[in-house]
Amino acid sequence: MGTLRHNDIETLPNRIVGMQRLETLFNQKGYLICQSSGERIYDFNEVVAVFLPLNPSTDNVIAVSSICALEFVQKCISSI
Numbered sequence: 001m002g003t004l005r006h007n008d009i010e011t012l013p014n015r016i017v018g019m020q021r022l023e024t025l026f027n028q029k030g031y032l033i034c035q036s037s038g039e040r041i042y043d044f045n046e047v048v049a050v051f052l053p054l055n056p057s058t059d060n061v062i063a064v065s066s067i068c069a070l071e072f073v074q075k076c077i078s079s080i
Contacts, residue, residue: 018061019049036068052076 023044026032031040032047041047041063048069051059064072 014057014059015049015051015061018051018059022047022049022061022063032063034065034068035062036064036072039065041065050076 022032026044026047031042032044033039034041035050046066048064048066050062050064050069050073052062054060062072
């Protein structure tokens with residue numbers, strides 16, 4: 001079995017890459033913006049990554065606070 005290189009994006013599933021990008025952004029800024037409330041999330045453990053499908057092969061990863069996640073997902077589903 002081969003080993004995964006840290007930066008070999010082609011071998012990582014897209015959702016893992018999306019989560020890594022959120023984590024990188026969080027580490028650079030020290031927070032993420034909740035896409036539901038607009039508030040800053042300063043604790044990465046409070047971040048919920050919501051993956052919205054753009055097409056069959058591409059998702060858009062959205063950072064939402066754990067407090068807003070259920071309501072955010074319900075709104076997304078109801079708008080379909």
